[in-house]
Amino acid sequence: xxxxxxEKIVEQCLEFEGRLKLxxxxxxxxxxxxxxxxxMIRQADSxxxxxxxxxxxxxxxxxxxxxxxLIKAGLTNIRISLQGVNADTYKRICGKKxxxxxxxxxxxxxxxQKKKGGVFVKVMDIALAEGEDTIFFxxxxxxxxxxxxxQVKPVYQGVDIGRDADTGIDRYGVHHTHxxxxxxxxxxxxxxxxxxxxxxxxxxxxxxxxxxHTHTLLDIWNGEKRRNFLREQLAFRKNQLKGCKDCCAxxxxxxxxxxxxxxxxxxxxxx
Numbered sequence: 001x002x003x004x005x006x007e008k009i010v011e012q013c014l015e016f017e018g019r020l021k022l023x024x025x026x027x028x029x030x031x032x033x034x035x036x037x038x039x040m041i042r043q044a045d046s047x048x049x050x051x052x053x054x055x056x057x058x059x060x061x062x063x064x065x066x067x068x069x070l071i072k073a074g075l076t077n078i079r080i081s082l083q084g085v086n087a088d089t090y091k092r093i094c095g096k097k098x099x100x101x102x103x104x105x106x107x108x109x110x111x112x113q114k115k116k117g118g119v120f121v122k123v124m125d126i127a128l129a130e131g132e133d134t135i136f137f138x139x140x141x142x143x144x145x146x147x148x149x150x151q152v153k154p155v156y157q158g159v160d161i162g163r164d165a166d167t168g169i170d171r172y173g174v175h176h177t178h179x180x181x182x183x184x185x186x187x188x189x190x191x192x193x194x195x196x197x198x199x200x201x202x203x204x205x206x207x208x209x210x211x212x213h214t215h216t217l218l219d220i221w222n223g224e225k226r227r228n229f230l231r232e233q234l235a236f237r238k239n240q241l242k243g244c245k246d247c248c249a250x251x252x253x254x255x256x257x258x259x260x261x262x263x264x265x266x267x268x269x270x271x
Contacts, residue, residue: 001193005212006040009191012217013049020049026056026079027192028203033061038069045074052076052117058083060098062106067113076117078110084127085135093127108143118145126152148172153252167251176259179250180236183258185229189217199229204243227271234260234268 013020023044025031034040037055044053054077055070070078083093087100111119121144123136133149140147150171169175185199192198195212197220198205207229210220220226232241239245260267 001034001040001191003036003039005191005193005195006036006043008195008212009217010043010047010049012212013044014047015216015218016221019051022052022054023050024054024056026054027190027201030058030061031055032057032059032066038066038073041070041073041075054079054117056081059107060103062103062110064106064109067106067110071110071114077120078117079120079122080107082121082123082127082136084123085132085139089127089129104139104143107140111143111145120144120146120148122148122150124150124152153248167248170254171252174256176251176256179254179259179261180238181233181260181264182238182244182247182250183254183260184249185226185233186260187258189221191217199226200249202243202247202249204247206241206243206247231268231271234264234271236264 013023025037025040031037032055041053041055044050053075055075056079059078059080059082083090085100087098090100091097107119107121121140128136128149136149137147151169151173153167153171168178182200184201188200189209190198190201191212192205196205197209197212197215197217199207199209207225209215209223209225209229215223229241232238233244238250
């Protein structure tokens with residue numbers, strides 16, 4: 001994402017009544033690769049557009065210098081996705097050997113230097129051998145604010161791991177009935193590097209609602225294109241929508257308090 005696109009986002013977020021609850025630098029790539037990331041965080045924090053600013057990262061590019069820059073820029077939370085609890089597992093899963101002890105030291109440095117917010121770490125269950133769950137919790141006890149082992153789910157087509165997983169249990173271990181309405185587009189927008197705006201952060205881009213270089217986020221949020229997309233969700237047509245039919249997000253990451261299925265008819269009339 002260019003600085004120009006980020007400036008557009010910040011300016012347009014100021015048009016909303018009140019602040020965003022969360023601004024997250026994440027997606028289908030590694031945010032720490034962008035050398036302008038601290039500047040973008042600083043822009044957002046200085047403008048006061050969000051209550052929380054976070055980065056979702058694999059953490060492998062963290063250094064003392066970068067951690068200092070992120071903290072000074074105003075980053076609230078850093079969420080680190082691990083690929084295992086030792087260098088051998090990283091080599092097996094990622095095909096890359098890392099200095100795991102140095103990696104842990106960088107996370108510890110960020111944790112000890114941060115002035116606010118949290119360090120959240122998580123790992124998928126399939127990346128842990130028997131007994132390594134205890135190792136995971138011991139490694140990050142005292143250098144993280146929250147740690148979690150997630151259950152792998154069949155999120156994307158073409159990924160065989162987890163294809164047979166039970167989608168009646170979400171990644172947090174909560175049992176539930178099948179969810180037809182995806183709640184994510186009701187409270188979120190995603191802005192892609194080129195400025196395209198979509199109703200969620202799924203890789204499938206179910207619909208492009210506009211672009212920050214030709215529309216404003218407020219107009220997109222209140223626009224008929226987004227409203228129509230929400231109506232389709234509330235009419236239980238998720239499995240007929242491009243992209244949505246291949247996505248299990250409602251059964252995977254939706255918090256129980258966000259489930260809309262029982263209120264779908266009432267909400268559809270409001271929209």
